[in-house]
């Protein structure tokens with residue numbers, strides 16, 4: 001019998017190590033699986049009452065200072081396989097596991113002379129995170145390229161699903177069917193995706209990636225810990241413009257600051273707490289509502305409990 005390789009389980013894992021904001025509380029437990037098979041077996045074996053929460057590269061995530069009473073499962077570095085396939089309808093297909101970094105998918109597609117994946121080059125998360133968020137930029141989004149996905153539910157059941165199984169919108173993906181079983185809302189995780197891009201030129205793809213990345217370097221505070229855009233753009237407008245027009249660039253709570261370079265980014269100046277960041281987000285939301293009458297909707301995900309809630313518990 002082949003012995004299953006097991007991953008690594010730790011307790012009280014500081015989540016500031018696993019999120020791009022470099023801030024926040026601890027997770028009660030944290031599991032880094034070895035591979036897909038190990039992940040499936042881990043999920044199947046954990047007590048049904050235990051909450052599991054999947055984390056990719058933590059580039060859109062904050063865990064409150066009182067911590068997360070769950071087992072965090074780290075996908076990056078664990079589900080990292082890629083495979084090239086072909087079919088009569090789409091031609092070349094990329095089968096990519098959820099823990100693979102999105103920029104790697106962009107580079108892989110580009111090297112193969114496929115175009116359309118360039119936007120992923122500047123998204124510093126995993127493919128799993130990009131599927132969960134329908135990440136996108138510059139007019140492209142992840143689900144435009146999904147042929148099918150493989151998912152895992154809390155009971156360890158693996159399914160292949162089609163895009164039609166989901167409600168998909170701007171930074172929004174939700175399974176139409178309600179799957180019960182105690183994972184985070186949605187009930188299933190992404191294990192991998194089958195992606196299709198357009199046959200084209202490797203040189204053009206490389207050039208486009210270079211162009212998109214230089215636009216980011218020019219406009220985003222990439223040298224300071226951040227989580228990308230805090231708010232979704234409202235219909236027909238830009239969150240950054242609304243925030244800037246309220247004079248909020250540079251506004252601070254503790255060590256969290258609305259980036260003077262990009263008003264829809266909040267940066268950690270060094271030692272910010274999750275509470276500093278969340279308070280600043282709420283302040284910005286209230287100001288824009290009061291002055292512009294627009295209710296900005298958060299794009300970043302905030303989980304766990306505040307320090308006060310943790311004391312009471």
Ligand SMILES: Cc1cc2nc3c(=O)[nH]c(=O)nc-3n(C[C@H](O)[C@H](O)[C@H](O)COP(=O)(O)OP(=O)(O)OC[C@H]3O[C@@H](n4cnc5c(N)ncnc54)[C@H](O)[C@@H]3O)c2cc1C
Pocket residue numbers: 020053054055056057058059060061075098122123124125126127128129130131132133134135136137184188189190191220222226227228229301
């Ligand atoms: C500098 C910077 C620039 C950014 N630019 C963009 C941009 O242009 N466009 C854009 O859309 N986003 C952008 N982001 C935000 C972020 O990179 C994306 O949302 C990314 O897709 C998140 O991936 P992740 O692996 O880091 O997810 P995480 O932050 O780890 O998780 C985000 C959410 O996805 C869930 N999740 C993660 N993996 C899975 C999985 N396998 N199955 C089910 N759920 C899962 C998590 O539970 C969590 O709720 C940017 C962030 C930064 C820091």
